Amino acid sequence: MANQVGQEREQWGSKIGFILAAAGSAVGLGNIWKFPYVTGTNGGGAFVLIYVLMVACIGFSVMLAELVIGRRAQLNAVGSFEKIKGGAWPMVGWLGLACGFLILSYYGVVGGWTIKYILHSFTGLMEIAGAGNAGEAFGGFISNPVMVVLYQAIFMFSVIWVVYRGVGEGIERYCKILMPALFILMIILIGRSVTLEGAGAGIEFYLKPDFSKVTAGTVLAALGQAFFSLSLGMGCMITYGSYLQKDISLPGAAAQVCFLDTLVALLAGLVVFPAVFAFGVEPGAGPGLTFITLPGIFSKMPGGMMWSGLFFLLLFVAALTSAISLLEVACSYFIDKGWTRAKAAWTMGTLIFLLGIPSAISLGGGLKIGGKDFIDAAGFMTDQIMMPIGGLLICVFVGWVIKDIAKEELTNNGKLPLFAGFDAWVMFVKFVAPLSILYIFITGLKW
Numbered sequence: 001m002a003n004q005v006g007q008e009r010e011q012w013g014s015k016i017g018f019i020l021a022a023a024g025s026a027v028g029l030g031n032i033w034k035f036p037y038v039t040g041t042n043g044g045g046a047f048v049l050i051y052v053l054m055v056a057c058i059g060f061s062v063m064l065a066e067l068v069i070g071r072r073a074q075l076n077a078v079g080s081f082e083k084i085k086g087g088a089w090p091m092v093g094w095l096g097l098a099c100g101f102l103i104l105s106y107y108g109v110v111g112g113w114t115i116k117y118i119l120h121s122f123t124g125l126m127e128i129a130g131a132g133n134a135g136e137a138f139g140g141f142i143s144n145p146v147m148v149v150l151y152q153a154i155f156m157f158s159v160i161w162v163v164y165r166g167v168g169e170g171i172e173r174y175c176k177i178l179m180p181a182l183f184i185l186m187i188i189l190i191g192r193s194v195t196l197e198g199a200g201a202g203i204e205f206y207l208k209p210d211f212s213k214v215t216a217g218t219v220l221a222a223l224g225q226a227f228f229s230l231s232l233g234m235g236c237m238i239t240y241g242s243y244l245q246k247d248i249s250l251p252g253a254a255a256q257v258c259f260l261d262t263l264v265a266l267l268a269g270l271v272v273f274p275a276v277f278a279f280g281v282e283p284g285a286g287p288g289l290t291f292i293t294l295p296g297i298f299s300k301m302p303g304g305m306m307w308s309g310l311f312f313l314l315l316f317v318a319a320l321t322s323a324i325s326l327l328e329v330a331c332s333y334f335i336d337k338g339w340t341r342a343k344a345a346w347t348m349g350t351l352i353f354l355l356g357i358p359s360a361i362s363l364g365g366g367l368k369i370g371g372k373d374f375i376d377a378a379g380f381m382t383d384q385i386m387m388p389i390g391g392l393l394i395c396v397f398v399g400w401v402i403k404d405i406a407k408e409e410l411t412n413n414g415k416l417p418l419f420a421g422f423d424a425w426v427m428f429v430k431f432v433a434p435l436s437i438l439y440i441f442i443t444g445l446k447w
Contacts, residue, residue, distance in 0.1 A: 009074055009242075009243070009336075010166060010167035010168060010243055011167065011168075011243050011244070011245060012167065012168070012172055012243050012244060012245070013168045013172055014172075015248055015253070016176075017168075017172035017175070017176060018172070018240065018243070018244055018248070018253065019253060019256050019257060019260070020172075020175045020176055020179040020180075021171050021172055021175040021240060021321075021324075021325070022237065022240050022253070022257045022325075023179060023256075023257050023260035023261055023264075024175045024178060024179050024321030024322070024324070024325070025231045025236045025237070025240060025321065025322055025324070025325030026229065026230045026231045026257055026258075026260075026261040026322075027179075027182070027260070027261050027264045027318050027321060027322065028107075028229070028231070028318050028319060028321070028322030028323075029107070029110060029315065029318060029319050029322070030225070030228055030229040031229055031261065031264045031265040031268055031318060032264070032265075032268040032271075032314060032315055032318050033110075033290045033315065034225070034229075035051075035225060035229065035265040035268055035269065036268055036269050036271075036272040036273065036289060037289045037290075038221055038225050039051075039206070039269055039273075039283075040273070040276075040282075040283035040289070041221075041283075042213070042217070042218045042221050042222070043210060043213030043214070043218060044205040044206050044208075044209075044210065044213070044273075044283070045205065045206060045207050045208045045209035045210060046209040046210055046211050046213055046214045046218065047213075047214075047218055047221065047222055048206065048207070048209070048266070048269065049209050050214070050218065050219055050222040051222040051225055051226055051262075051265075052262060052266075053222075054222050054223050054225075054226035054227075055226045055229075055230070055258055055261070055262050056258070057428060057432065058223065058226055058227065058428070058432065058433050058436050058437075059226045059227065059229075059230045059232070059258055059261075060254055060255060060258050061395075061425055061428040061429050061432070061433045062227070062230075062232045062233070062391055062394065062395060062429075062433055062437075063230055063232060063237055063254045063257060063258060064250060064251060064254040064425060064429075065394050065395060065397075065398040065399070065406070065429050066232065066235075066236075066237035066238045066241060066394060067237055067238075067240075067241035067244070067250045067253065067254055068241070068250060068398060068406045068409050068410065069081070069084065069238050069241065069394070069397070069398065070237065070238035070239060070240065070241025070242035070244070071241045071242060071244045071246070071250065071409060072084055072405060072406075072409045073242060074242050075242055075336055076093070076097075076235075076238075076239060076242065076329070076332035076333040076335075076336045077093040077096045077097055077235030077238045077239055077329055077332070077333065078090050078093030078094055078097060078333055079093070079333070079336050080093060080238055080242065081093045081397070084402060084405065085397070085401060085402060089397060089401075092390060092393045092394065092397065093235060093238070095386060095389065095390050095393075096233065096234045096235030096236075096238065096329065096390050097235055097329055097330055097333060098386065099233070099234040099235070099382050099386040099387060099390060100234045100235055100236065100326040100327075100329040100330060101326075101329075101330055101348075101351075101352060101355070102355070102378055102381060102382050102386070103234065103326055103382045104159075104323055104326040104327060104352045104356075105352050105353075105355040105356035105359060105378065106356055106359040106375045106378045106379060107319065107322065107323055107326065108152050108155050108156045108159070108323065108352065108353060108356045109148065109152050109356050109359050109360045109375065110319065111152070111155035111156075111159075111316065111319040111320065111323060112148060112149075112150075112151030112152035112153075112154060112155045112360075113141075113142070113148075113151065113291065114155075114312050114313075114315040114316040114319055115151050115154055115155055115316060116141060116147070116151045117291065117295075117308075117312040117315075118309055118312040118313050118316060120137075120141075121295075121298075121305050121306075121308035121309040121312060122305050122309055125137065125295055125299075125305070125308060126295070126298065126299045126304045126305050126308065127299075128295075129295035129296045129298065129299040130296070130299035130300070130304075132296070134291075134292045134293075134295045134296050135288070135292045138288075138291045138292050142363040142364060143363065143364035143365065144364065145360065145361040145364055148360045148361065148363075148364070149357060149360045149361070152353065152356055152357075152360050153353060155316075155319070155320075155323070156323075156349055156352065156353040156356070158320060159320065159323040159324055159327050159349060160327065160345050160346060160349035160350075162174045162320075162324050163324055163327045163328055163331055163341075163345045163349070164341060164342055164345035164346065166341055167243050171324055171325075171328065174324070175321060175324075178317050178320065178321050179260075179321065181317060182264070182314060182317045182318060182321075183264075183267075185310055185311075185313060185314040185317070186264070186267045186268070186271060186314060187267075188310060189271045189307065189310060189311055189314065190267060190270045190271055192301070192307055193270065193271050193272070193274040193275045193278075194270065194274045196274060196275060196278035196279075196301075197278060198277060198278040198279075198280075199274030199275070199277065199278045200274075201277040201278075202273035202274035202275070202276055202277030202278065202283075203270070203273065203274055205273060205277065205283060206269050206270070206273040206274075220439070220440070220443055223436055223439070223440060224440050224444070227387070227388075227391065227436075227437065227440060228383060228387065229261060229265060230257075230258065230261055231322065231325065232387070232390075232391050232394075233386070233387040233388065233389075233390035233391030233392075233394065233437075234326070234329065234382075234386070234387055234390055235329040235390075236325040236326065236328075236329055239325070239328055239329045239332045240325065240328075242332070246412050246415075247412065247415070247416070249416060249419070250409070250410055251410065251419040251421070251425075252419075264318070271311070271314075272289070272294070275294070275297050276289075276293070276297065278297075279296075279297045279300055281293055281296075281297065290315070294308075294311065295308055298311070327345070327348060327349055327352065330344075330348040330352075331344040331345050331348055334347075334348065358374045359374050359375035359378055360375075361374075362374035362375050362376075363375060383444070384441070384444035384445060385441070385445075388437050388438075388440050388441035388444070389441065391433075391437045392434050392437045392438060392441070395429050395430070395433045395434045395437065396434060398429055399426060399429035399430035399431075399434070400430060403426060403430075407422070410422065
């Protein structure tokens with residue numbers, strides 16, 4: 001398939017390569033860093049059950065819609081809307097491209113933190129955390145702009161390198177290594193966590209639903225977590241879908257990606273909650289759970305530096321696979337416009353790195369916007385405004401504007417059978433998903 005300037009378009013070498021790359025895009029810090037503390041603050045098991053239902057209904061519906069757009073057009077996020085419908089619709093692609101650009105700018109900062117903490121696990125972190133000073137150590141690190149920017153640069157270089165190598169030789173090849181490695185790391189860490197004395201209370205809190213704790217806030221948190229953890233509304237799945245062969249079943253692919261993403265989140269809970277309860281830590285400890293609370297827990301375990309190092313390596317892998325897809329959204333646009341992949345990867349990666357520097361230095365008492373640290377303001381813009389609007393417009397586009405084209409694409413013009421849940425999916429894309437996303441958007445608009 002040629003792109004807009006006649007170049008041969010890259011494709012995934014295999015279905016499993018796509019599934020692992022797309023799952024890698026969806027699996028990120030949101031699964032391993034955010035999911036456990038959101039679960040902890042929303043009562044445990046009941047939240048988990050609602051979250052899984054939200055992924056199966058809302059998450060799957062929007063993901064399939066994005067894959068339909070991408071594979072139909074065989075172009076980048078902007079070009080896909082231009083080719084299929086034109087008019088004002090390419091603005092949805094531009095919104096996704098801008099959203100991915102901004103997310104990666106601060107995501108690269110947090111990715112840098114994971115590299116620092118892998119190394120720090122073996123160079124004194126356990127002694128510091130054991131003395132109860134993990135919070136001071138983390139605060140000291142993020143307040144040091146030179147160190148934070150250095151680790152941000154190392155992380156971004158890793159991302160640029162993989163994307164520069166291409167779809168098959170770069171993204172697919174590395175995701176085939178990174179995703180199995182991620183699961184192996186998780187299984188090792190779960191094995192350690194669930195065998196700790198007192199771990200049973202954590203497993204019960206996590207897996208035994210207590211519906212008396214469910215509120216409207218619990219449902220909203222589950223809905224938001226499901227939407228954000230799947231990398232929806234920012235062009236990633238449109239871009240990855242554009243490299244898919246026509247004979248692959250899109251509903252099956254979307255279901256497998258949703259399953260793997262949810263599995264990683266659920267496994268992350270089994271890493272965190274048994275350990276948290278075994279050492280008497282508050283499960284709703286918030287974002288500090290990862291970089292402050294957990295090092296304290298690891299410091300009390302035999303071989304703590306190894307467990308800490310493995311955990312932050314796990315975080316790094318999850319961050320890297322997501323970051324690769326975010327950079328690919330921007331690169332794909334310029335490659336379709338005639339740039340070489342090398343030029344696109346290094347130019348876009350460098351610009352994103354530079355945009356991330358204000359986020360990197362903001363937590364050290366630097367830049368603020370409207371009273372928020374720059375990194376928090378950037379996160380608010382993407383999570384609460386750009387992603388929900390993007391997801392909402394994608395649902396409207398597929399459910400209302402191109403429903404018949406979507407049906408053609410799902411059956412590969414009649415060559416594949418129409419999947420059994422097609423009518424239900426259309427109903428979700430037209431009504432349920434847009435209303436749910438609108439709810440996320442309106443309730444999230446609290447600066």
